[in-house]
Amino acid sequence: xxxxxxxxxxxxxxxxxxxxxxxxxxxxxxxxxxxxxxxxxxxxxxxxxxxxxxxxxxxxxxxxxxxxxxxxxxxxxxxxxxxxxxxxxxxxxxxxxxxxxxxxxxxxxxxxxxxxxxxxxxxxxxxxxxxxxxxxxxxxxxxxxxxxxxxxxxxxxxxxxxxxxxxxxxxxxxxxxxxxxxxxxxxxxxxxxxxxxxxxxxxxxxxxxxxxxxxxxxxxxxxxxxxxxxxxxxxxxxxxxxxxxxxxxxxxxxxxxxxxxxxxxxxxxxxxxxxxxxxxxxxxxxxxxxxxxxxxxxxxxxxxxxxxxxxxxxxxxxxxxxxxxxxxxxxxxxxxxxxxxxxx
Ligand code: SF4
Ligand code: SF4
Numbered sequence: 001x002x003x004x005x006x007x008x009x010x011x012x013x014x015x016x017x018x019x020x021x022x023x024x025x026x027x028x029x030x031x032x033x034x035x036x037x038x039x040x041x042x043x044x045x046x047x048x049x050x051x052x053x054x055x056x057x058x059x060x061x062x063x064x065x066x067x068x069x070x071x072x073x074x075x076x077x078x079x080x081x082x083x084x085x086x087x088x089x090x091x092x093x094x095x096x097x098x099x100x101x102x103x104x105x106x107x108x109x110x111x112x113x114x115x116x117x118x119x120x121x122x123x124x125x126x127x128x129x130x131x132x133x134x135x136x137x138x139x140x141x142x143x144x145x146x147x148x149x150x151x152x153x154x155x156x157x158x159x160x161x162x163x164x165x166x167x168x169x170x171x172x173x174x175x176x177x178x179x180x181x182x183x184x185x186x187x188x189x190x191x192x193x194x195x196x197x198x199x200x201x202x203x204x205x206x207x208x209x210x211x212x213x214x215x216x217x218x219x220x221x222x223x224x225x226x227x228x229x230x231x232x233x234x235x236x237x238x239x240x241x242x243x244x245x246x247x248x249x250x251x252x253x254x255x256x257x258x259x260x261x262x263x264x265x266x267x268x269x270x271x272x273x274x275x276x277x278x279x280x281x282x283x284x285x286x287x288x289x290x291x292x293x294x295x296x297x298x299x300x301x302x303x304x305x306x307x308x309x310x311x312x313x314x315x316x317x318x319x320x321x322x323x324x325x326x327x328x329x330x331x332x333x334x335x336x337x338x339x340x341x342x343x344x
Contacts, residue, residue, distance in 0.1 A: 002134050003173035004064040007073040008247060015250050016071060018301035024253070025244065025325045028262050033327040040271035045321045047293070051281040054101040054295060054338070055080075055088055057110040058287040063132055065171045067160075067205060069245040069299050072105040084289040085112045087308045089119050101282075101338065103130040103295060108144055121151045128154045130338075133182040134175055145182075149189045154199040156238070156338075157183070162225045166207045183232045192234040200233075203340075205240045209257040211268060211333050212239035215341045238340030241265070243296050243329040265328040273335025276342030279321045293321045295338070300326065 008016040015021055037045045059076035061068075092100065100120040107113055107130065120127050129148055136144045148155060159179055160170045167176040183200075190196035202222065206212050219237035226232040242248045244261060252258040279293040289308035292298040302322045306315065335342030 001138075002063050002171065002175045002178065004062070004074055005172070007064060007075055008071045008250060010073070010075045013250065015246065015253075018299065021245060021249055022300055022324070024249065024258075028259055028325065030262055030266055030325045030328070033323045033325060033331075036269055036328075036331070037271075037274050037323070040274045042274055045274070045277070045323060046280070047283075047317060047319050047321060048280050049317055050095070050097050050283045052099045052101050052278070052283070053088070053092060053097045054103060054282050054284045055107075055116070056284065056286055056295060056298060057085075057102065057104050057107040057113065057116075059105045060109045061105040061132065062109070062135055062138060063106070063172055063175060065247070066251060067170060067207075067242050067248040069243050069248060069296060070105060071246045071299075076105065078287045079110055080112070080287040080289075082112065084285075084287070084308055085116060087289065087311075088285055089116070089123075091308065091311060092120060092125065093123055097125070097283075099126045099128065101128040101130065103338075106132055106135045108135050108141055114147065117147075117151050117153055121153070126154065127151065128156055131155050131157050132171075133157050133159065133179040136182045136185065137178045145185050145189055145191075149191065149198055152197065154201070155186060155191060156201045156203060157186075158203045158205075159183075160204055160207050162222055162229070170207045180230050180232070183226075183234070184230065187231075187233055192232075199235050201236045201238060202234050203238045203240055205242050209242075209252060209255065209261045209264075211264065212241055212336070215239045215334065236340070238338075239334075239336070240338070240340065241329045241332055241336035244326055245296055245299050262325065262328070265332045268332035269328060270331055270333060270335060270343065273331040273333075273342045276335060276337065277321075277330055278337035278339065278342070279330075282338075283316060291316070293319075296326055296329075297322055300324065 058079035061072035064073040164176040192200035284292040290303040
């Protein structure tokens, strides 16, 4: 079992509130993100389609990673209701959205997780499970790897580093060894193995206030090291920039790195990263049915006017995207999204 610590909410930390997080970000003098993307030819920044319906099933998690932008943990009560889940499935059935990306918290803790996977697959959609790996090691969830393989669900698994020290530092004591066992089991089922069609992608984000390294060379290094040390294979490595939100924002504040980190993101603004921003092709659904441009806007409570329970068809595809200073995290360097870099 991973070691956990109390969430911001449990500690009654001011940053548990999205309002406080936005205020902290507003106090830092930054150029306007909207103006920065306008300089890249996007006036205003608009969605171009909905290719991914990202469903956040809630904030419950069996881990309490230090960088978590959700402030997820075992003490979080928020979970999606059956009514909202049903509305998501109805929306999906009525629309030609190819991919369903299931996230949380640990989404597998939700009692409707299996039904969501089965019904989305029955609709012929690609399904992604954002899995923290250790969840599959808990007795009640040991069924997950076989279940996911049976339904050909793509597994996107987070692991900060291929070494124990950095991983346990960021995700909690005991996480690394359990994650390795989970990955080995996924491999035994064919995940990450060429020719099986079972996709296992890993996600890494920096352990500290700096930008990720080059995705291509890191993938090469990770493949070599995970194979050599643990016999593990996987498909792709995604590098993700830490967003100045929630528990990573707390870390930036307490380590007095906030201003320099924001400066770093702004200095690294890459106009070429704008075209592939995930908000341009994603619709994000919160546990309570509110809709957002992305999971980060969700955590900052920057909701769209529409709600999943009374959504009108056709009105979201070309919406203007709501942006803020945090968005510089998505355009720094090679760009960053739930699918890794946004350039190249
Ligand atoms: S980063 Fe993921 S695994 Fe870690 S606490 Fe947050 S939701 Fe859970
Ligand atoms: S934070 Fe969200 S809205 Fe802002 S650029 Fe990134 S994906 Fe788009």
